Every structure is written in structure tokens, then in C-alpha cells.
Amino acid sequence: MNAASESRDIVLAFSGGLDTSFCVPWLQERGWQVHTVFADTGGVSAAEREAIEARAAELGVASHVTIDGGPAIWEGFVKPFVHAGEAYQGQYPLLVSDRYLIVDAALARARDLGTNAIAHGCTGMGNDQVRFDLAVKASGDYRIVAPIREIQKEHTQTRAYEQAYLEERGFGVQSKQKAYTINENLLGLTMSGGEIDRWEAPGEGARGWCAPRSAWPVEPLQVTLRFVEGEAVALDGDAMPGAKLLARLNTMFAQYGVGRGIYTGDTTIGLKGRIVYEAPGLAALLAAHRALEETVLSKQQNRFKPDVGRKWVELVYEGFYHDPLKADLEAFLASSQRMVNGEVVLETRGGRVDAVAVSSPHILNASGATYAQSADWGVEEAEGFIKLFGMSSTLWAEVNKP
Numbered sequence: 001m002n003a004a005s006e007s008r009d010i011v012l013a014f015s016g017g018l019d020t021s022f023c024v025p026w027l028q029e030r031g032w033q034v035h036t037v038f039a040d041t042g043g044v045s046a047a048e049r050e051a052i053e054a055r056a057a058e059l060g061v062a063s064h065v066t067i068d069g070g071p072a073i074w075e076g077f078v079k080p081f082v083h084a085g086e087a088y089q090g091q092y093p094l095l096v097s098d099r100y101l102i103v104d105a106a107l108a109r110a111r112d113l114g115t116n117a118i119a120h121g122c123t124g125m126g127n128d129q130v131r132f133d134l135a136v137k138a139s140g141d142y143r144i145v146a147p148i149r150e151i152q153k154e155h156t157q158t159r160a161y162e163q164a165y166l167e168e169r170g171f172g173v174q175s176k177q178k179a180y181t182i183n184e185n186l187l188g189l190t191m192s193g194g195e196i197d198r199w200e201a202p203g204e205g206a207r208g209w210c211a212p213r214s215a216w217p218v219e220p221l222q223v224t225l226r227f228v229e230g231e232a233v234a235l236d237g238d239a240m241p242g243a244k245l246l247a248r249l250n251t252m253f254a255q256y257g258v259g260r261g262i263y264t265g266d267t268t269i270g271l272k273g274r275i276v277y278e279a280p281g282l283a284a285l286l287a288a289h290r291a292l293e294e295t296v297l298s299k300q301q302n303r304f305k306p307d308v309g310r311k312w313v314e315l316v317y318e319g320f321y322h323d324p325l326k327a328d329l330e331a332f333l334a335s336s337q338r339m340v341n342g343e344v345v346l347e348t349r350g351g352r353v354d355a356v357a358v359s360s361p362h363i364l365n366a367s368g369a370t371y372a373q374s375a376d377w378g379v380e381e382a383e384g385f386i387k388l389f390g391m392s393s394t395l396w397a398e399v400n401k402p
Helices: 016-027 044-059 070-084 099-114 128-139 147-151 160-166 175-179 242-253 281-294 299-317 324-336 377-391 389-399
Strands: 011-012 033-040 061-068 117-119 143-145 183-186 190-194 220-230 231-234 259-268 270-276 342-348 352-361
Touching: 011 099, 016 033, 016 147, 016 160, 033 044, 033 099, 033 183, 044 061, 061 099, 070 099, 070 231, 070 242, 070 259, 070 281, 070 299, 070 324, 099 117, 099 128, 117 259, 147 160, 190 281, 220 242, 231 242, 242 281, 270 342, 281 299, 281 342, 281 352, 299 324, 377 389
Parallel strands: 011 033, 011 117, 033 061, 117 143
Antiparallel strands: 183 190, 190 270, 220 231, 220 342, 259 270, 342 352
């Protein structure tokens, strides 16, 4: 038995919420020295970040570290996701994909401590357990401890049990955490629980970043995004790192309620899952990128690429972040972005965002023709094309006419 397997140190991926707060005393009472890691993948303020660190200290962890996960989530997820250009089941923008970067941060901390024990606060009813476990298993020989799955063997109302468990030990529980499960990061925000799980209309408390209709600004918002090989590199002429650009888009478009939806999906484990989600920045990025792609990619690229994008999204959604097929698909997606260079003007008046102008040196314009307006070919050429293009259907009709 090696030293890592004998260690009683365990690294817990920690957010400070109900589930991961519960994990700390539960693990401690079973003899573990708990080391928490908060991978700051965005979506939290400086004050909230400090509160997470304070929560870890309050719970009495052996050590706590905070990792800046913004650059990793941009490179590891946002870039290929925007290149893919597809949402899961046509709607959900994979807002929990920061889980893979959180796993990376936890594994790095485990290596520093010389332990192979990793813990997470995923339930046994959701998809995150699959993402966490498969990402860990793909990275080496680690022991995985999942306290919430363990208590579900004996308790059906796990949230109520967790709350009581913490309160009995003198640890408070935020009121909002009692009502909903909330996940927040640079990509966006998701909420579940309560009336959302009951397929009822979300209550007023089920709102995060996106302003309600009554609070939208009167004046429309216009922004310009510049892309180089499919990656957004500048906002309104200001070059900036991707994570900063996405954070700024989140702030700007959330004021107009852009990127909010209610989604019911087919989960990895087979249940139906319903959430409220808000992703204003990603909605803006996807709208701009698609508008630019439509003008510079060939007809066959635009037809085929969505199939690749949907498969990439399925792999990431279901936990196969490290599957070799994902890398293969990303090689194709990167190749498809060679000419996706230019600027896109986005506009919103609230609720939705539109690409209203596109400029690029690679727009596939014909010098002598404009669709439905003018052409540099003759009537005979058009008629000949139609005849040959429809030959099979025309022959079928002639041969099989009544």
C-alpha cells in the first residue's frame, strides 16, 4: 500500500453551499482531514469569494485554497463550445461544464498533499456525479468519496437532513439555499428545487442575474465583437482576455434579461431534469459567432458542422470530457474556424439578442450576383440548372403518373 492510499487527507471540491458545507463535518466525523478547494470559475463577487473562504474556516477544514479558474474555463470549455455552436437538446448551454475544471483543481491539490482521496458534494440523483467521477477516473487511480450519495442510502429528504445536520452542529444555512439548488459560474446560473422541480411557474425568488421585464433599460444596447479564428478577442474595440470578455457580456446583457430560459432535459441517468437557467454572455457570444460563420463557411460546412457540434455537446454533457472522440471532434471544429475572422454588431432591446451587422474579409460574396436581386448568368443557364437539379423527382413523377 503506498503512502497516498494510507493518507487520511482528503480534498473536497467546495462551493460553500448546502451540499459541500454538509460534506465537511460528515467527512471529519469519519476520520478525514478535509482540505477544501474552491475553483473560482466566475459568477461570484469578491465578497462572495471571501464568504466561501470564511465558511471553510468556520467549518474547521485543515486547509483551504482558492483557484482562479476563469482562464481554464475559457480555454477548456468556452472556445470549443462556441466553435461547436450547439446547445444540449437545442436549448441548454452546458452551464455546469465548469465541473471538469473544478476536478482539475482538486486533483492538483491532491497531488500537492500526496493523497489519492477526492470528495465531492454531488447527489446520487443528478448528472454532476457522473461528470465528477468520470473526470477523476480518467485522470488516475483515485479514491472517490461522495457523502451526499452515502446519506441517500438512509434518507430520502436529503436537503432537509443536511440542513438539520448542520444546524445541530451550530452551522447556519442560508435561507436561499433552503429553497433552491443554485449553481453559479462564469458561464451562467442554474436553479432547481421547489416549484421548479414540480413543473410549476418559477417564483420571484427563482431569479439570478437577468433583470425582469419591468427593469429593462429603455434604450437599446449595441456592442461589437471581434473574432479571430472563431475566438472572441475584443469587445467594442477593446482587446481583453476571454474570461474578462465573457464576464463583461454577462453584466451588459443581463440588464436586458437576455439568455434566461426554463429547460426540461433528458439527463444522463435517465430522469427528466428541469431548471431555470441564465446565460446572457454565452447567448451573446453564440449569436455573434453563428452570424459570422453563416457568412464565411461554405454551404457544405454549414450543413455538416452542426452534427459535429451536437456530438461534442453530448459528450461534454454526459461526462466524457476526456474521451478521445471529444479531442477528435475539436480538431475538426478548430479547422472549421480558419476563416471565421471579422466583427459582428449585436443589438438587444430586451429578452433576445440579434446580430444586426457583420463584416469580414472572408464573406462569400459573388462579385457579379446578389441573391434574388441580380445575377451574372443567363436565363438559359438558370433553366438548365433547374432541369438537372430536379431530374430525379421529375422522372419519378413522369414514370409514375396516374
